Amino acid sequence: MVGLGKSAKLAVAPEWGASPFQALGAGVATLAKANKTAAVGLVLLPGAAPAADVAETALAQITSSTLLGGYEATRFKTKKSPTASRLASLTVVGSGLEGAQADTAIKRGEAVARGNLLTRYLVESPPNVCTPSHLAATAAHIAAVAPEVFSLKVYEQSECEAMNMGLFLGVSEASAEPPKFIHLKYSPKGGSASRKIAIVGKGLTFDSGGYNLKAGGGSSRALMKFDMGGAGATLGAARILADLQPADVEVHFIIAACENMVAGAGLRPGDILTSASGKTVEVNNTDAEGRLTLADAMWFAQKCGATAVVDVATLTGACIVALGTQIAGLFTPSDDMAAALTAASKAAGEKLWRMPFETDYSDDLKSPVADMKNTGSRYGGAITAALFLKQFVNEGVEWAHVDVAGPVWNDKLGLPTGYGAALLSEWALAQAQQAAKAK
16 A cells, blocks of 8 residues: 555645655655566555546656666676565556547656666766767667668767867876767657757766866766766657657757866866857866767757757756756746746656856956866856856857756766656647647
8 A cells, every 4th residue: 555645735746846646656666676576466446546637747757756766877797686575567547538648648657667778788887888978879879770861970089170179178188998979860850840949968977077177075986977967868858759759849959079187288277268159268166067969069050950948967066066966957048948847847746956057257257368267266166167057158049057966866876867758848838838829
């Protein structure tokens, strides 16, 4: 017997965190795993059954959270896990859905689980496995899954040089791993879309800090494999859309993938780099590299015609200090973008909190020798990072920055969470619905 709380709060999109139906699916998975059960029957009693207008969403949430609830990281272990889940089937009675409606809900739940798992697989991978080339190969896999709606172009270093991506290439300069600029494009069937949007993910597959070398107990050196958590979430969202295939929205998934390493030819503190947009940046901290790669990627997104751009990145430790490890920070000057992403976070059950966008702090980024510096003072570091990115957003383009440095990793379990894949896909799906309503 599982209680879902007060019936008045039995919502598929609660104000904060996971819904009761997501918690139910996770509970089912946990119980099945603990009892080594292969088949489970779940009966929703009348008081726990979802309302008719949200029944599909509720069943989708039960499906996805059941599939994710037994997750273990085992692929790099030589012995089989004695605690691995044996759950093979789940029968749900009392959802209020039958036939095609139930199938649609289950398909959506499976899609969300696949996207989340893909994100987890990428984020948990060590940097000798998840290289820029590995991210590019993952994008190719997604394109192959749904070639009718996806196309892929991976730009090599010489092509990035031709596009004058000085910020991205400056970061990658010291690495033996070649940089990969990934452009995975979703086009709805029929090719027509009245809305063009972009999701830009930070893709640092390892971050040593460069010459501002990460040092000390709080530097998380050994966990810098998760510095591509934004890219992981971006590709996870793409994997979800590969299954759900919304109409009337074109989505550009963009990742500037590279490593930030140390070498004789690498980026130095004090260097001045020129971005693809033409703006110059004095690099006063080589460990603030993610915003440099994002700047060139955001320029590219706007060249693709995107009128709304969300960048997602494990960008600052300051955001973790402010919000802890379970909540992502949302930075945007647009109330509409804030509302849309907050709604998407509630639908996904992923915690997101809008942060101040204090433009007065832009003075901290002023440079006497270039258009700007890449970092400000030690105070308000998550805000100044967002203000830096805003310098590369064209007038008339809606933009938001999501700092996921905290929630991409569960320190207690030592495992990735898959954060962001569901949130970003929910935002993209909502954009498609808005486009359809506007017709």
